[in-house]
């Protein structure tokens with residue numbers, strides 16, 4: 001700790017992420033010691049030179065060295081001796097089989113551990129390298145041992161090369177995760193001079209968020225490129241299409257549709273996806289991302305069916321039959337597909353949907369229920385209370401109104417919530433059971 005109460009920061013690994021982080025943290029006024037086993041990188045930083053090209057980095061390194069806020073060493077022992085926080089920024093490259101290579105991480109954590117015996121000063125080890133969920137728990141913490149005063153947090157890095165200094169100074173997202181809440185808060189506070197408030201989450205969420213972000217970016221790019229490829233075959237201006245798509249910040253570029261839940265269905269999404277990919281095929285255009293949306297949805301439905309099949313119950317009450325809440329449209333409802341499977345497997349089922357009363361149906365919906373799924377029509381209860389009185393387990397297949405949610409809660413029945421929390425085991429929300 002500095003006399004002014006500011007923490008001293010060690011940055012382990014002076015590659016693209018480590019060097020940018022070290023130079024930017026020094027610019028924010030912290031005392032920063034960069035550590036790398038690569039003597040050329042260390043010498044370069046010591047002489048005020050950025051070890052690689054990154055816009056703005058050269059000036060920051062020179063200023064950091066001149067003001068003595070930044071220093072560099074090849075000695076990990078020397079580098080972390082005075083440090084309060086050690087940011088681990090070593091590489092985690094792909095192995096040949098695609099798995100994440102943790103050799104550098106294991107080695108550097110082993111080296112930190114070797115410095116801990118006899119240490120009395122607390123140390124926060126903040127993992128900035130991209131690592132899979134569980135790595136801090138299963139690799140970092142055990143290797144560091146049970147030294148008192150040592151806490152591990154995950155603080156993933158979201159910098160983009162080529163604009164990394166700007167990304168550090170104007171971050172799109174800062175995430176700090178861990179179970180030692182004081183350590184999490186301490187690391188989160190390091191970013192306060194940037195005027196951002198860090199998302200403080202669990203250790204595994206912090207590790208996973210980096211993968212979720214990068215997967216999302218890759219899917220966005222592939223989506224835009226596939227729409228672009230189809231546009232050019234159809235002689236449509238793809239830029240105009242995507243710019244217009246981005247104008248919709250309510251449904252398109254927004255939180256909408258970005259919560260894990262149940263499979264999609266209805267009269268539009270499946271139909272329009274099929275039409276799009278059929279047309280692309282006719283044009284000899286391969287669109288693997290768009291073509292994978294329907295199979296992905298089917299897999300998701302299959303996972304839901306497996307969860308229901310695993311329920312320790314015969315009398316399963318399903319709430320929701322239409323493809324989503326507040327509609328009576330049954331076309332391509334994934335609940336219908338799920339029920340057909342369950343009925344085929346001999347499960348005892350009854351169904352309630354507040355917007356579907358067989359006697360009130362008309363038009364295409366009535367024909368669909370009476371002709372295509374009469375066996376499901378016969379399973380419909382007239383009221384939620386009727387269903388709650390019969391079932392010994394509930395499956396929620398649509399978002400519920402607050403009133404319905406209260407009645408379900410007070411029924412005391414165990415619940416499998418397919419729409420609330422996603423189809424993981426945590427999705428099994430057993431109320432009062």
Ligand SMILES: NC(=O)c1ccc[n+]([C@@H]2O[C@H](COP(=O)([O-])OP(=O)(O)OC[C@H]3O[C@@H](n4cnc5c(N)ncnc54)[C@H](O)[C@@H]3O)[C@@H](O)[C@H]2O)c1
Nearest residue numbers: 013015016017036037038090091092104108129130157161
């Ligand atoms: N490069 C990016 O754009 C980017 C963006 C976000 C996250 N990340 C992640 O950040 C991490 C670092 O990436 P990078 O591109 O900076 O890697 P890099 O390979 O450029 O740098 C890693 C540095 O760590 C040093 N190192 C390795 N073991 C060491 C040890 N035991 N002691 C001291 N130094 C050691 C290496 O010498 C090297 O200089 C990776 O997990 C990566 O996935 C990278």
